[in-house]
Amino acid sequence: MQTHLSEQARQLPRALEAETVLRACVHCGFCNATCPTYQLLGDELDGPRGRIYLMKEMLEGAPITAATQTHLDRCLSCRNCESTCPSGVEYHTLLDIGRDFIEQQVPRTLGNRLLRSGLRAVVPHPALFKALTRTGQLFRPLLPGSLQAKLPRQARPAGIRPSTKHARRMLILEGCVQPGFSPNTNAATARVLDRLGISLIPVAQAGCCGAVDFHMNAQARGLDRARRNIDAWWPAIEGGAQAIVQTASGCGAFVKEYGVMLKHDPRYAAKAQRISALALDLVEVLRAEPLANLHVHSDLRLAFHCPCTLQHAQKLGGAVEALLTTLGLNLTAVPDGHLCCGSAGTYSLTQPVLSRQLRDNKLNALESGQPQVIVTANIGCQTHLDGAGRTPVRHWIEIIDEALASAKEQPHAQS
CATH class of the missing domain: 3.40.50.1860 (Rossmann fold)
Structure with missing residues (x-):
């Protein structure tokens, strides 16, 4: 579609990306057929086509309202629309740009700000999250049902991780929520890979992948976390680690985007591309191995x-x-x-x-x-x-x- 960004929008670091995505969209509406929120609400503005139109208007200088922010907030960022789109529109790229832009224009309510800052303060910190999870389990009967539903019903203990040191080594991002909610996931991964002659190595200095901050409109903080992880992983990469294994697909999807998100950073662009190339979901690792073992x-x-x-x-x-x-x-x-x-x-x-x-x-x-x-x-x-x-x-x-x-x-x- 035709678009003409406002002078303010043209000053955005990712203005060219936004314009490219907008012009790729032909407004066909195929995306709405597979959009979860459109299927529930039946509102054009709660589907990808409508949200793209809202962002187009916003970036062209139209008045921005809290209603626009609400429609963007309701998007799951599931990217189902991208799998459906016949024009290859990178909707998630535009959504990241649009959400960041509107965050600077429309103030949120106090309650909304507190919720978002609270999540960003807790979720990306595994030790704190784990401690709060254990406390919640102890007082589970006293918690409201909405909070009880967020706690795991049965967190299986991790079990023993293999101690054998194989010649083949891969790194693992332990994750923020997983150690507290499902500690056995990464331990089970280590045991299965051990059978295939692969040592799985956590790097203590690596932390949150950055997705929580980035997708809650603290994008600069999210990219700082990405840089920290690159620095933490780099010595092991130079030392011969073959891959960075992800057992949480949400983290994996974000790490695979490091190369794109940091492509304009002269210090990290090349390293970020290398990290993204080495990031593999666990299924990618296993399907490349001799399963006869x-x-x-x-x-x-x-x-x-x-x-x-x-x-x-x-x-x-x-x-x-x-x-x-x-x-x-x-x-x-x-x-x-x-x-x-x-x-x-x-x-x-x-x-x-x-x-x-x-x-x-x-x-x-x-x-x-x-x-x-x-x-x-x-x-x-x-x-x-x-x-x-x-x-x-x-x-x-x-x-x-x-x-x-x-x-x-x-x-x-x-x-």
Whole structure:
């Protein structure tokens, strides 16, 4: 579409990117067909096409209102629209620019500011988050139902991590929420990779990937976290580490964007591109390995929830399902697998009503095949879906780890 940015908008660091995205959109509306919020609300301004039009008006100098901010806030950033768009519109790029621009123009209410600053103060700090999670578990019966639903129903202990030092080494970003909510996920990953001759190495100096700050309109802070992680990982990369493994697809999607987001930073541009190239979701690591070394057997009926950050951002839809099927695990069919579960980072806290509606719709689809366990690839989706108190939800690597351990113990049980 034709667009003419205002003089104010032209001064933005990413003005050219915004203009490029706007001109790529042909306003066809195919995106609305797969937009979760449009399907719930039926409002053109709560679909990608309408939001693009709002951002176009805003960047062309039209008056900016709190209503515009509300429509942008309601977007899940699921990027389902990008998978649908026939014109290849990079909607998420425009959304990041638009949200940052409007944040400087429209003041938020005190309550909204406190919620957002509180989330940014707690979530990116694993030690603090873990301590608060443990405290919440102790006083769980006293908490309101909305907070009880955010705590894991059954946080499995991590178990022992392998001590063998293999020649092949990969780094792992431990994550912010995962150590507190699902400590066994990364430990199970380390044990499975150990069987394949790979040592998984955490780097203590690495912290939050930056996604929480960046997507809550503290973009400069989010990029500072990215730079810190690059500095933390770089010595190990130079020392021969083969990859940076992500077990949370939300973190993985963001780390893979480091190269794009820091491309104008003369100090970090080249390193950021290298880091993004080395960032691999766990399924990318395993599907490149000789799976004959993994002998898995499990009678569990599983339903896989593919997170938006895995299928729409990383373009790895179907990869986990194919891997689990190859290993012999029993997957049930899931209708409308492309739709978001409503977790979307902090969305379940900033937009609780919409988030719960999406969660319940997703659970109805996942449970249609009567699985015993739902598995997923992102800690946010995992805790959000599990919080409904219905079918248990776990990370898929835990199921593989347990099946491998069971197969190893089986001969002893028979002797």
